[in-house]
Amino acid sequence: MIDATAIPTLPRGVRLHFDKVRDTWVLLAPERTVTLDMIGHAILSEVDGVRSFDDITAGLAEKYQAPRDQIAKDSAAFLRTLADRRFLDLMTEVA
Amino acid sequence: MTTPPPIAMLAELTHRCPLSCPYCSNPAQMASVDAELQTDEWARVFNEAAELGVLQLHLSGGEPASRRDLVELVRAARDAGLYTNLITSGIGLTEKRLHALDAAGLDHIQLSLQGTTPEMADEIGGYKGGFDRKMMVAGWIKEIGFPLTLNAVLHRKNLHQLPRALEIAQEMGARRIEVATVQFHGWALQNRDALMPTREQAIEATRIVTEARTALKGTLVIDYVPADYHSDYPKRCMGGWGQVGLNVAPDGEVLPCHAAQSIPHLTFDNVRDKALKDIWYAGAAFDAYRGTDWMPEPCASCDRKLKDFGGCRCQAMALLGDPNATDPVCVKSPHHIDLQARADAHARSDAPLVYRPQPPKVAEPAQ
Ligand code: SF4
Numbered sequence: 323m324i325d326a327t328a329i330p331t332l333p334r335g336v337r338l339h340f341d342k343v344r345d346t347w348v349l350l351a352p353e354r355t356v357t358l359d360m361i362g363h364a365i366l367s368e369v370d371g372v373r374s375f376d377d378i379t380a381g382l383a384e385k386y387q388a389p390r391d392q393i394a395k396d397s398a399a400f401l402r403t404l405a406d407r408r409f410l411d412l413m414t415e416v417a
Numbered sequence: 418m419t420t421p422p423p424i425a426m427l428a429e430l431t432h433r434c435p436l437s438c439p440y441c442s443n444p445a446q447m448a449s450v451d452a453e454l455q456t457d458e459w460a461r462v463f464n465e466a467a468e469l470g471v472l473q474l475h476l477s478g479g480e481p482a483s484r485r486d487l488v489e490l491v492r493a494a495r496d497a498g499l500y501t502n503l504i505t506s507g508i509g510l511t512e513k514r515l516h517a518l519d520a521a522g523l524d525h526i527q528l529s530l531q532g533t534t535p536e537m538a539d540e541i542g543g544y545k546g547g548f549d550r551k552m553m554v555a556g557w558i559k560e561i562g563f564p565l566t567l568n569a570v571l572h573r574k575n576l577h578q579l580p581r582a583l584e585i586a587q588e589m590g591a592r593r594i595e596v597a598t599v600q601f602h603g604w605a606l607q608n609r610d611a612l613m614p615t616r617e618q619a620i621e622a623t624r625i626v627t628e629a630r631t632a633l634k635g636t637l638v639i640d641y642v643p644a645d646y647h648s649d650y651p652k653r654c655m656g657g658w659g660q661v662g663l664n665v666a667p668d669g670e671v672l673p674c675h676a677a678q679s680i681p682h683l684t685f686d687n688v689r690d691k692a693l694k695d696i697w698y699a700g701a702a703f704d705a706y707r708g709t710d711w712m713p714e715p716c717a718s719c720d721r722k723l724k725d726f727g728g729c730r731c732q733a734m735a736l737l738g739d740p741n742a743t744d745p746v747c748v749k750s751p752h753h754i755d756l757q758a759r760a761d762a763h764a765r766s767d768a769p770l771v772y773r774p775q776p777p778k779v780a781e782p783a784q
């Protein structure tokens with residue numbers, strides 16, 4: 323899982339890009355390209371380096387009228403995979 | 418099979434390089450300086466590449482920083498919409514130039530590491546003071562905040578330095594390290610005796626990488642290229658011939674892989690004469706080994722054929738003199754046992770390093 327207060331951020335060198343030739347969203351990262359499905363794109367579109375994981379999943383649940391814990395579970399798995407590959411930072415607020 | 422658009426392009430901006438690494442994969446017959454594509458020609462190629470579907474651009478060489486127009490080229494690449502990666506030894510980059518590259522939009526830097534001590538690095542690179550300079554460059558890269566991958570090429574002489582290379586990567590703030598056991602293409606073929614790792618070293622490297630991957634999960638991503646003469650299955654070379662990526666040589670020749678010029682029967686198109694799109698989809702060199710139709714046995718009836726596409730064509734050429742053969746690294750190749758014996762023999766040699774020369778300034782007249 324991901325801590326509810328953690329703030330997901332795309333680090334420098336990782337960005338969303340619309341691939342016109344293949345008609346799909348991709349995540350461009352150092353020497354890697356990740357093809358995004360609709361869900362992946364929806365999650366990453368909410369990642370702005372300001373809002374917490376909790377805020378993001380709450381927003382998604384409302385936007386897509388879906389159960390909150392299901393959204394949190396799916397988003398956590400997806401974001402964790404990206405973090406393990408160093409395509410995403412998870413910042414924890416330092417008090 | 419329909420041909421997919423390419424994702425990646427390697428632009429070899431020049432074969433010039435201040436270093437002279439014995440394992441360099443540049444061809445023994447290097448492109449002359451006067452034949453190099455000009456700034457506006459590269460810019461056009463970057464645009465054609467983006468339209469064709471290329472997303473990732475790797476600026477390489479030789480040493481790309483030897484091009485005086487490097488900053489302009491990066492700007493042109495970003496304007497074309499490409500994710501732009503600079504593959505460099507660091508030599509030729511100043512603090513000022515790095516700031517200019519930053520302003521031009523450079524996305525990522527891949528820095529090569531010849532050794533973890535000045536003695537080792539300068540001996541392998543054949544360039545005195547190179548290691549200290551590289552460390553300075555790494556400091557500036559970190560300060561500016563460029564995402565960094567460290568690329569450590571390992572061979573018999575420096576494989577014991579792998580643990581330290583993993584530490585250096587973290588000290589530099591790299592997110593990723595490529596632990597690449599030396600591959601023998603181009604110039605490197607002359608150094609198999611001097612550089613071939615022993616089987617024990619190859620096994621040890623795999624063990625270190627496996628442990629480090631667990632210990633450094635989420636901190637440092639490790640990409641690993643094992644010693645393939647000591648492996649049982651070949652690499653999926655280039656992600657499959659004409660499937661994922663293409664190379665443009667300094668003089669504009671378009672190659673399915675950087676070593677493709679070692680295959681004598683292939684002919685290559687040039688971006689000066691033809692659109693990149695036509696070259697990718699219909700060029701003779703790309704057609705030659707794309708897909709699986711060209712395959713002989715044992716590949717033709719093998720269930721791994723879409724996994725590795727029969728291995729590396731240039732390796733089959735270099736080792737067997739036959740680019741159409743199954744990569745002899747494969748256990749199913751009749752030459753596999755012989756190759757392993759040859760690898761062990763190379764690893765026992767005490768031959769000296771043969772350094773890579775510089776490309777000629779002007780093209781040599783055809784013979
Ligand atoms: S391998 Fe060494 S000599 Fe070859 S281009 Fe790279 S730095 Fe230069």
Ligand code: SF4
Binds near residue numbers: 651719722728749750
């Ligand atoms: S026989 Fe050919 S396709 Fe099968 S594993 Fe070996 S190289 Fe790959």
